[in-house]
Amino acid sequence: MRIGILGGGQLARMLALGGIPLGAKFVVLEPTQDVCSDDVCEHIVGFYSDTATLDQFADKVDIITYEFENVPSKCANYLSAKKPVYPPPAALEVSCDRLKEKTLFKELGIDTPNFAAIQSLDDLTSALREIGFPSVLKTRTLGYDGKGQAVLRSEADVEVAWAQLGGVDCILEAFVPFTREISVIAVRSRIGETVFYPVSENTHKNGILHKAICRPADPMQKPAEEYIKKLFEKLNYVGVLALELFEMNGKLLANEIAPRVHNTGHWSIEGANTSQFENHIRAITGLPLGDTSPVEFCAMVNFIGETPNAAAVLSIKGAHFHDYGKEAKPGRKLGHASIRRPTKEAMLEGFDKLLSLVN
Amino acid sequence: MRIGILGGGQLARMLALGGIPLGAKFVVLEPTQDVCSDDVCEHIVGFYSDTATLDQFADKVDIITYEFENVPSKCANYLSAKKPVYPPPAALEVSCDRLKEKTLFKELGIDTPNFAAIQSLDDLTSALREIGFPSVLKTRTLGYDGKGQAVLRSEADVEVAWAQLGGVDCILEAFVPFTREISVIAVRSRIGETVFYPVSENTHKNGILHKAICRPADPMQKPAEEYIKKLFEKLNYVGVLALELFEMNGKLLANEIAPRVHNTGHWSIEGANTSQFENHIRAITGLPLGDTSPVEFCAMVNFIGETPNAAAVLSIKGAHFHDYGKEAKPGRKLGHASIRRPTKEAMLEGFDKLLSLVN
Numbered sequence: 001m002r003i004g005i006l007g008g009g010q011l012a013r014m015l016a017l018g019g020i021p022l023g024a025k026f027v028v029l030e031p032t033q034d035v036c037s038d039d040v041c042e043h044i045v046g047f048y049s050d051t052a053t054l055d056q057f058a059d060k061v062d063i064i065t066y067e068f069e070n071v072p073s074k075c076a077n078y079l080s081a082k083k084p085v086y087p088p089p090a091a092l093e094v095s096c097d098r099l100k101e102k103t104l105f106k107e108l109g110i111d112t113p114n115f116a117a118i119q120s121l122d123d124l125t126s127a128l129r130e131i132g133f134p135s136v137l138k139t140r141t142l143g144y145d146g147k148g149q150a151v152l153r154s155e156a157d158v159e160v161a162w163a164q165l166g167g168v169d170c171i172l173e174a175f176v177p178f179t180r181e182i183s184v185i186a187v188r189s190r191i192g193e194t195v196f197y198p199v200s201e202n203t204h205k206n207g208i209l210h211k212a213i214c215r216p217a218d219p220m221q222k223p224a225e226e227y228i229k230k231l232f233e234k235l236n237y238v239g240v241l242a243l244e245l246f247e248m249n250g251k252l253l254a255n256e257i258a259p260r261v262h263n264t265g266h267w268s269i270e271g272a273n274t275s276q277f278e279n280h281i282r283a284i285t286g287l288p289l290g291d292t293s294p295v296e297f298c299a300m301v302n303f304i305g306e307t308p309n310a311a312a313v314l315s316i317k318g319a320h321f322h323d324y325g326k327e328a329k330p331g332r333k334l335g336h337a338s339i340r341r342p343t344k345e346a347m348l349e350g351f352d353k354l355l356s357l358v359n
Numbered sequence: 360m361r362i363g364i365l366g367g368g369q370l371a372r373m374l375a376l377g378g379i380p381l382g383a384k385f386v387v388l389e390p391t392q393d394v395c396s397d398d399v400c401e402h403i404v405g406f407y408s409d410t411a412t413l414d415q416f417a418d419k420v421d422i423i424t425y426e427f428e429n430v431p432s433k434c435a436n437y438l439s440a441k442k443p444v445y446p447p448p449a450a451l452e453v454s455c456d457r458l459k460e461k462t463l464f465k466e467l468g469i470d471t472p473n474f475a476a477i478q479s480l481d482d483l484t485s486a487l488r489e490i491g492f493p494s495v496l497k498t499r500t501l502g503y504d505g506k507g508q509a510v511l512r513s514e515a516d517v518e519v520a521w522a523q524l525g526g527v528d529c530i531l532e533a534f535v536p537f538t539r540e541i542s543v544i545a546v547r548s549r550i551g552e553t554v555f556y557p558v559s560e561n562t563h564k565n566g567i568l569h570k571a572i573c574r575p576a577d578p579m580q581k582p583a584e585e586y587i588k589k590l591f592e593k594l595n596y597v598g599v600l601a602l603e604l605f606e607m608n609g610k611l612l613a614n615e616i617a618p619r620v621h622n623t624g625h626w627s628i629e630g631a632n633t634s635q636f637e638n639h640i641r642a643i644t645g646l647p648l649g650d651t652s653p654v655e656f657c658a659m660v661n662f663i664g665e666t667p668n669a670a671a672v673l674s675i676k677g678a679h680f681h682d683y684g685k686e687a688k689p690g691r692k693l694g695h696a697s698i699r700r701p702t703k704e705a706m707l708e709g710f711d712k713l714l715s716l717v718n
Contacts, residue, residue, distance in 0.1 A: 040399055
């Protein structure tokens with residue numbers, strides 16, 4: 001089985017590391033030369049808009065998937081006429097546009113922060129009357145890792161933010177004074193089997209995920225799963241889906257979905273019976289899904305912009321080190337470390353040591 | 360860190376899968392085109408005897424290791440003048456020659472079956488007076504997976520066996536009516552740290568490993584570790600070492616060592632906190648060694664000559680599937696499956712199901 005991946009970053013790399021043991025071979029389509037998936041994937045260098053490149057890519061593989069949600073819809077549709085593309089391109093359409101995403105949540109009865117479509121400064125001014133301050137103005141498309149958004153705390157921020165985001169189509173969302181940020185990663189296979197990973201409790205720093213802790217038997221597990229089941233059905237979904245949520249006063253508000261393996265699920269490599277990466281490959285190739293239940297207790301921290309000393313990390317009992325082999329740049333995800341221990345106390349103790357090594 | 364591996368089979372493949380997450384890159388030197396390490400390693404095609412090839416290989420890497428013990432000593436010595444070679448070439452010299460190996464065991468006070476050096480039919484006849492029938496005649500070198508040996512049950516077998524093995528230098532060993540075959544895999548790092556995996560209880564079929572079951576807290580763990588400590592010290596060892604032993608009436612007899620990652624340790628990928636593959640890479644790169652303690656209960660079975668249906672294997676709870684991506688041939692190791700479950704009973708129940716799917 002030859003699997004094509006659009007995008008050649010660390011998610012492609014870890015998908016291949018999860019799928020090669022199953023006998024799969026991987027081909028990445030990615031415009032940048034020398035990417036970190038090169039260690040484990042064949043690499044076609046070319047643009048997602050170039051049909052000759054897309055033909056060459058599609059001819060080489062049996063199934064196509066992707067590692068980022070901003071795949072141009074033209075590209076996804078062109079490829080899906082040639083080879084099966086999973087998750088379905090419909091999921092891309094929704095997830096790459098914050099307005100479509102929130103509108104779908106609303107339509108499915110999934111609670112979200114209040115929101116309004118913004119196409120002009122006038123729209124913004126009138127929407128603010130309803131949603132109020134503080135609120136968050138976000139571009140509809142191309143936002144990730146905190147990019148493409150601005151917090152509005154008072155009238156003084158309004159025009160600045162609108163100008164800063166470039167006057168493109170936006171969405172205004174009520175600011176949520178959340179108790180916790182959590183995510184649930186779920187998998188649906190080609191044969192309709194569905195499994196859920198335990199809740200991950202997430203902390204961001206400067207808009208980028210800093211750490212994620214696996215929380216087995218969390219009270220928010222069931223309501224989050226109910227939300228995901230609605231999305232799976234509506235989108236006729238195949239593959240891994242991540243749903244990010246805010247918890248506020250015991251209530252869950254959906255923030256966004258990612259139709260792909262997700263940074264908040266990296267702990268599953270060591271911390272679950274089957275990793276999100278292996279399960280994504282099983283799902284799209286029609287294999288039975290693997291057990292998602294946690295193995296001991298687990299948490300993970302990202303390396304952003306700087307990689308800690310491997311020997312220091314690995315001298316912590318139960319620590320595992322993941323270096324993506326990328327060149328260091330400020331704000332760039334360079335790797336992560338996880339810790340897995342038989343008791344919660346031992347895990348949290350080790351995790352504290354680990355956090356002290358990571359910026 | 361760029362790591363060179365002599366040999367491009369499944370052990371090289373799994374070493375790379377274990378080491379790439381640590382940020383290592385792998386280059387294989389292997390005379391055969393299209394080998395199963397190609398999915399995860401750069402591949403230099405060339406002969407181990409060709410110094411130009413060896414130069415090219417050594418120039419590309421920082422450290423050299425190997426996945427088989429029949430590396431020509433000339434090759435190992437040539438390379439070790441250029442780059443660090445781990446495990447040390449001295450371990451190769453011993454392990455590729457059954458007579459040197461058994462002699463070293465004896466010298467270190469490690470119990471072995473009775474043995475004698477055989478260079479002629481006369482030697483054989485006179486050694487048989489001491490060792491008796493049944494016994495096993497083995498070529499000193501180039502034996503693996505049951506090749507290069509013949510069982511002598513009576514006088515009638517003697518001349519036939521001598522002729523069959525080609526009249527080369529041999530060793531005659533007493534046949535051991537063992538209770539169990541076990542192995543212990545151990546790791547010693549460049550900084551002298553030493554760790555041991557739990558006993559693996561092994562069953563062979565036609566001279567090839569069929570299954571291996573991890574036996575935590577086995578009464579033979581300590582005596583096996585004592586043997587290995589002597590070998591580590593004598594050989595100034597670095598890397599993974601496997602010691603295969605016969606248990607007979609509560610006593611351990613050393614059968615052979617392998618100075619490399621070992622088939623009886625494949626369960627460690629899922630079944631130990633750190634796999635033998637990752638720990639070999641940590642050992643030779645000078646990183647702290649990982650925890651070898653078992654994660655739940657685990658066992659594994661080899662796919663020999665035929666690969667079972669992946670979907671059938673993966674529908675067993677806790678099963679993991681490893682397809683080496685090799686062309687099927689009779690007697691060839693094509694992959695393995697492991698099972699990991701929280702209780703011994705659940706593991707053995709799942710393992711029975713797994714065994715029923717594998718020839």
